[in-house]
Amino acid sequence: xxxxxxxxxxxxxxxxxxxxxxxxxxxxxxxxxxxxxxxxxxxxxxxxxxxxxxxxxxxxxxxxxxxxxxxxxxxxxxxxxxxxxxxxxxxxxxxxxxxxxxxxxxxxxxxxxxxxxxxxxxxxxxxxxxxxxxxxxxxxxxxxxxxxxxxxxxxxxxxxxxxxxxxxxxxxxxxxxxxxxxxxxxxxxxxxxxxxxxxxxxxxxxxxxxxxxxxxxxxxxxxxxxxxxxxxxxxxxxxxxxxxxxxxxxxxxxxxxxxxxxxxxxxxxxxxxxxxxxxxxxxxxxxxxxxxxxxxxxxxxxxxxxxxxxxxxxxxxxxxxxxxxxxxxxxxxxxxxxxxxxxxxxxxxxxxxxxxxxxxxxxxxxxxxxxxxxxxxxxxxxxxxxxxxxxxxxxxxxxxx
Amino acid sequence: xxxxxxxxxxxxxxxxxxxxxxxxxxxxxxxxxxxxxxxxxxxxxxxxxxxxxxxxxxxxxxxxxxxxxxxxxxxxxxxxxxxxxxxxxxxxxxxxxxxxxxxxxxxxxxxxxxxxxxxxxxxxxxxxxxxxxxxxxxxxxxxxxxxxxxxxxxxxxxxxxxxxxxxxxxxxxxxxxxxxxxxxxxxxxxxxxxxxxxxxxxxxxxxxxxxxxxxxxxxxxxxxxxxxxxxxxxxxxxxxxxxxxxxxxxxxxxxxxxxxxxxxxxxxxxxxxxxxxxxxxxxxxxxxxxxxxxxxxxxxxxxxxxxxxxxxxxxxxxxxxxxxxxxxxxxxxxxxxxxxxxxxxxxxxxx
Numbered sequence: 001x002x003x004x005x006x007x008x009x010x011x012x013x014x015x016x017x018x019x020x021x022x023x024x025x026x027x028x029x030x031x032x033x034x035x036x037x038x039x040x041x042x043x044x045x046x047x048x049x050x051x052x053x054x055x056x057x058x059x060x061x062x063x064x065x066x067x068x069x070x071x072x073x074x075x076x077x078x079x080x081x082x083x084x085x086x087x088x089x090x091x092x093x094x095x096x097x098x099x100x101x102x103x104x105x106x107x108x109x110x111x112x113x114x115x116x117x118x119x120x121x122x123x124x125x126x127x128x129x130x131x132x133x134x135x136x137x138x139x140x141x142x143x144x145x146x147x148x149x150x151x152x153x154x155x156x157x158x159x160x161x162x163x164x165x166x167x168x169x170x171x172x173x174x175x176x177x178x179x180x181x182x183x184x185x186x187x188x189x190x191x192x193x194x195x196x197x198x199x200x201x202x203x204x205x206x207x208x209x210x211x212x213x214x215x216x217x218x219x220x221x222x223x224x225x226x227x228x229x230x231x232x233x234x235x236x237x238x239x240x241x242x243x244x245x246x247x248x249x250x251x252x253x254x255x256x257x258x259x260x261x262x263x264x265x266x267x268x269x270x271x272x273x274x275x276x277x278x279x280x281x282x283x284x285x286x287x288x289x290x291x292x293x294x295x296x297x298x299x300x301x302x303x304x305x306x307x308x309x310x311x312x313x314x315x316x317x318x319x320x321x322x323x324x325x326x327x328x329x330x331x332x333x334x335x336x337x338x339x340x341x342x343x344x345x346x347x348x349x350x351x352x353x354x355x356x357x358x359x360x361x362x363x364x365x366x367x368x369x370x371x372x373x374x375x376x377x378x379x380x381x382x383x384x385x386x387x388x389x390x391x392x393x394x395x396x397x398x399x400x401x
Numbered sequence: 402x403x404x405x406x407x408x409x410x411x412x413x414x415x416x417x418x419x420x421x422x423x424x425x426x427x428x429x430x431x432x433x434x435x436x437x438x439x440x441x442x443x444x445x446x447x448x449x450x451x452x453x454x455x456x457x458x459x460x461x462x463x464x465x466x467x468x469x470x471x472x473x474x475x476x477x478x479x480x481x482x483x484x485x486x487x488x489x490x491x492x493x494x495x496x497x498x499x500x501x502x503x504x505x506x507x508x509x510x511x512x513x514x515x516x517x518x519x520x521x522x523x524x525x526x527x528x529x530x531x532x533x534x535x536x537x538x539x540x541x542x543x544x545x546x547x548x549x550x551x552x553x554x555x556x557x558x559x560x561x562x563x564x565x566x567x568x569x570x571x572x573x574x575x576x577x578x579x580x581x582x583x584x585x586x587x588x589x590x591x592x593x594x595x596x597x598x599x600x601x602x603x604x605x606x607x608x609x610x611x612x613x614x615x616x617x618x619x620x621x622x623x624x625x626x627x628x629x630x631x632x633x634x635x636x637x638x639x640x641x642x643x644x645x646x647x648x649x650x651x652x653x654x655x656x657x658x659x660x661x662x663x664x665x666x667x668x669x670x671x672x673x674x675x676x677x678x679x680x681x682x683x684x685x686x687x688x689x690x691x692x693x694x695x696x697x698x699x700x701x702x703x704x705x706x707x708x709x710x711x712x713x714x715x716x717x718x719x720x721x722x723x724x725x726x727x728x729x730x731x732x733x734x735x736x737x738x739x740x741x742x743x744x745x746x747x748x749x750x751x752x
Contacts, residue, residue: 001670010661010735017735045679047736093677120601120676232734348744369738372727 007231008046016236017051024243030056031195032242033332035179036202037064037360038230044359044369046232056239057195059332060355060362062178062287063202065143066094067354067361070284071318073171074100077140080169080311081106081114088132090117090125091140092147094358099351101318122150126158129166138307142171146204148296149269152276155298158305167307170298173283175205176213177294181285183221185331196332198242200235201227203257210265214253222251229257276302284317286354287326321346324353329362336363337374343367413437418519425513425547438523439543442530447506447541455541457506463568469496470561478525478555480599482591482611483686485558486529491615491686492637493562494536498617499633499689501572501624502564507533509543509560514553525556536615538562570624574651576631579722582698583656586619586689586705587612587713588664589641593683594672603675607668614687619710623691626704632692635685642681642740644690645728655723658730658740662717682743692720 024030034040040060043049049058062068078100081089089106096106096118110116115135119125122139129137141151151168158166179199201214206227214225224245228238238256245252255261276299283295298306307313320326324346325339336342336355346352348364355363410433423430440448447455460466471492478485490507497504509529513522533540540560591612598609616635624630632652636644641663649656665673665680673680687710693701698716705711718730728740 001667001674004674008734010733013735044738045732046734047732047738048734050736051734368741368744371741372725372729372737372739375723375725375727 004231007229007233009233012233013051013236016233016240020051020056020236020240020243021053023240023247024053024056025247026055028055029195030197030243030246031059031332032056032198032200032239033059033061033182033196034200034235035061035063035175036200036205036230037067037358038203039200039228039235040064040360040362040365042230042232042235044365048232048235049370051236052239056243058239059196060329060365061182061199061332062285062330063144063175063205064358064360065147065173066098066358068173068178068285068287069095069098069142069171069354070286071100072284072316073169074098074106075318076308076313076315077116077138077169078104078106078109078114080138080307080313081116082109082112084136084311085115086134087136087138088115088117088128089138089140090119090128092120092142093118095140095142098357122147122154126154126163126166129158129163133165135165137166138311139166139168140171141168144173144175144202144205145208145273148172148273148277149208149266152272155276155302155305156272159302164304167305167310168298169307169313170277170296172277172296173285174279174294174296175202175209176216177291178285178288179214179217181288181291181294182331183217183223187331187333196223197246198224198226198251200238200242201225201253203228203230203234203260206257206261206265208266208269211253211255211261211263212265218251218253224251224254226254227257227261229260275299286320287330289327320354321352326353326355326363329355336366339363343371413519415519415523420513420515420517420519420522420547422515422547422549425545431545434545435543438519438526439545442526443533443540443543444530445539445541447539448543455506455508457541457563460565465566465568467497467500467502467564467566468561469493469500469564470559471496472557472559474554474557475596476554477596477599478521480611481595481608483613484525484528485556486525486527487532488611488613488686489558489560490529490532490536490538491613493560494538494615494617495635495687497562497564498615498620499572499635500564500566501570501620501633502566503621504536504538504562504564504617506563507538507540507560508562509540509558511543511545512553512557512559513545513547514555515547515550517555522556525558529558532615536617572630572633574632574634574648577648577652577654577692577720578631579654579720580695581631581692581720582695582701582716583645583658583718583720584691584693584698584701584705585641585663585715585717586616586691586711587687588666588669589636589685589688590665590669590673590680590683592686593638593640594669594680596684597676597678598672601676603672605668605671607666609666609668609672612685612687614710616687616689616710619689619705619708622708622711623689623701623704627693627697627701629697630691630693630701632690634690636688636690637686638684639743640680640682640684641688641690642679642728643743645740646726646742648690648692649723649726649728652720653724653726655721655726656718656728657721658718658728660730661733662715664713664715681740695719
C-alpha cells in the first residue's frame with residue numbers, strides 16, 4: 001500500500017533499531033511516554049518493543065479518547081437515549097463498547113431499545129438530523145484536538161442552516177492539560193521517583209495545535225518532546241531523537257512528523273474551534289481525575305445545539321474500582337502487571353478501568369498484544385505478592401453503579 | 402359434461418408483487434410461492450413430491466453422516482461477488498467440507514419480511530439454485546415463514562446440509578500438534594470488506610469482491626494429495642484470527658504466524674487501514690485453513706495452488722507447543738505480537 005508500506009519497512013526498522021541500541025547509554029535507563037493511543041497502537045501492532053534495547057522502555061500515556069472518557073458522561077447519553085424515544089444518539093465506533101453504569105454500554109442500551117447509532121464523522125450525524133426532522137439527533141462528540149474541528153464545523157453549519165433537531169454532547173478534551181497533569185503528579189514532582197525522560201508527542205493532534213504548545217513542557221519541566229507520526233518507523237525515529245536529547249542533556253521540542261506538522265498548527269481549524277467552544281473550568285478524566293481547564297464546552301451562542309443545555313442533562317461522577325491502578329499506570333508509575341485486577345477480573349470483555357477499555361489503552365494493549373511476554377517457560381505469568389493467597393482475596397466491586 | 406371449473410390461480414407477479422402475510426399463512430398463497438418459485442428454481446425429484454420431508458438414500462457402507470447448519474443474515478442482501486442466496490449455500494457446504502465430508506443434500510428455511518419484493522426474492526432464490534447446482538448439492542426440503550414488516554431484514558435464510566464422511570477420515574479442531582504447518586488458501590478479508598465498503602459507500606479504484614465460494618472440491622483436492630491433514634477450517638466471521646485461536650484452544654497448542662506471508666489484497670488492506678480495522682479479524686466466505694504435518698506442507702500447498710480457489714495459497718506459520726495457547730505473529734516490521742480472540746464486535750478506532 002503506497003504511503004503506508006514505506007513507513008513500515010522492516011529493513012529500515014532494523015537499521016534504526018541498531019542505531020538506537022548503539023546510541024543508548026548502557027549505563028542508564030530511558031523511559032519515554034507516548035501520549036497518544038495511536039502510537040500505543042502502532043507500537044503494539046508492529047511489535048516495536050522487540051526492536052528496542054532492554055534499557056529503553058515505553059510508557060503508554062492517556063491519549064486514548066475512549067479510555068479517558070469518564071463513565072458518568074456515557075451514563076448521561078444512555079439515560080437520555082433510554083428516556084426519550086425521539087432521541088437518536090450517534091457517536092464514533094469504539095465509544096459504543098465502553099462500559100457504563102448498571103452493566104450497560106451504548107451497545108447494551110441499544111439492546112434495551114435506545115436508538116444509538118455509529119457514525120464515521122460529525123458530518124454524518126448532521127446529515128442524519130437533516131434526514132430525520134421528526135427526531136432529535138444528539139451527537140456524542142469525543143476526542144482530542146483532532147476530532148474537535150469537525151464538531152465545530154457541524155455546529156456552525158447547524159446554526160447557520162437552522163437544523164433545530166441537531167445537538168451535541170461535547171466531551172472534547174485538551175492534550176496539553178493532560179500532559180501537565182501527568183508532570184504535576186506527586187510522583188513526578190518528587191524528583192526521580194517517576195522515570196519519565198521525555199515524550200513522543202501526538203501526531204494528528206499536533207497537525208491541529210502545532211508544536212508550539214509543547215515548548216512549555218520542554219522548558220518548564222525539562223522534558224524533551226519529539227512529535228512523531230503514527231507509523232512504526234516514525235515512532236522508532238522519534239525514540240532515537242529522544243535518546244539523543246537525553247544523552248546531550250537537551251530538553252527541546254523536535255518535530256519528526258514534518259510531513260504534516262508545523263509549529264503553529266492549523267490556524268484556520270484553531271479559529272473555528274475557538275469560535276464554537278470555550279474551556280471548561282474543570283473536567284473529569286478517567287484515570288487522572290478532575291483536571292483544570294482540560295476540556296471544551298459549547299459557547300452560549302450555540303446553546304440551542306448544546307444537548308447538555310437543551311435537555312438539561314446533569315453530570316454524576318462514578319468512581320472506579322478502588323483496586324484499579326489506571327491512574328498510576330497512566331502516569332507511568334505502575335505497569336499493567338502491577339495491578340491486582342489485570343487479567344483476573346479486568347479484561348477487555350469486562351473492563352474495570354479506563355486502560356482496559358480500548359486496545360489503545362495501556363492494559364488492553366498489553367492484554368491483547370503483549371501477554372505472551374509475561375509467560376515463563378512452562379508456566380503462567382510469575383505470581384505476584386499481592387496474589388500470593390490466591391485471586392479469591394481480591395475484593396471484586398461492581399465497576400460502576 | 403361437468404360444470405365444475407378448474408381452480409384458477411393467477412400466477413405470481415414476480416415483477417411487481419410483494420410478500421404479504423398470506424404467503425406465510427400455509428394456504429394457497431404459500432403453496433403457490435413454493436410451487437412457482439422455490440420448487441421451480443431448485444427443481445429435483447425430492448422437492449417435486451411435495452411431502453413434508455425428503456427420503457434420502459443411506460450412505461455407502463463404512464461412511465458416516467455429517468450434519469451442519471448455518472443461519473444467514475446479511476445486509477445488504479446483494480453485494481459485489483454474491484448475495485445472501487449463494488452465501489447460504491456456500492456456508493453450509495463449507496461447514497460439511499471442512500469436516501472432510503462430501504456434501505450431499507441441503508435444506509433451506511426462509512424467513513421473509515412482509516413487503517419484500519418478489520423480484521428480489523426471485524433473484525436470491527435463483528442465485529441459491531445456481532450455487533447448489535454448480536456444487537452438485539440439491540436443496541431437497543425447505544420451509545417458508547413470513548414476519549410482519551419491521552421484524553425481519555428482508556430475508557433470513559437458514560440452510561442445513563447432510564454429507565457423507567468416508568471411512569478413515571477424522572478431521573477435527575483438536576488434532577493440531579506442535580511442529581505442524583499452517584496453510585491458508587488465499588487472501589483474507591475480502592468478504593467482510595466487500596460488505597463494509599457497500600454499506601459505507603466506500604469506492605476504491607479496484608472493487609472489493611466477496612470471496613464466497615463452495616470449498617468442497619478444493620478440500621477433496623487437498624485431502625487426496627495429503628490424507629494426513631489434521632485440521633481444516635473455513636475462517637468466516639471473526640476472521641482468520643478467531644479460527645486460529647479456536648484451533649489453538651481445541652488442540653492446546655500455540656501458533657506462530659509470519660505476517661508478511663498472509664495474503665491480503667491491496668484494496669482490502671487500504672479499506673481496513675481507512676476504517677481502522679485489522680484484516681485478520683475480517684470475515685471470509687471462501688477460504689480454507691489447513692493444518693498438516695510439516696513434511697506434507699509442500700504437497701498440500703501444491704494441491705491448493707493447483708485449484709482455482711487456492712491459487713494464492715500460502716504457508717503462513719507453524720503450530721507451536723504453548724500451554725497458554727497463544728497465537729503470535731512475527732510482524733513485517735520485525736517485532737512480535739499476540740493475535741488474541743476478538744473481544745466483542747470489531748469497531749473502527751477513533752484516532
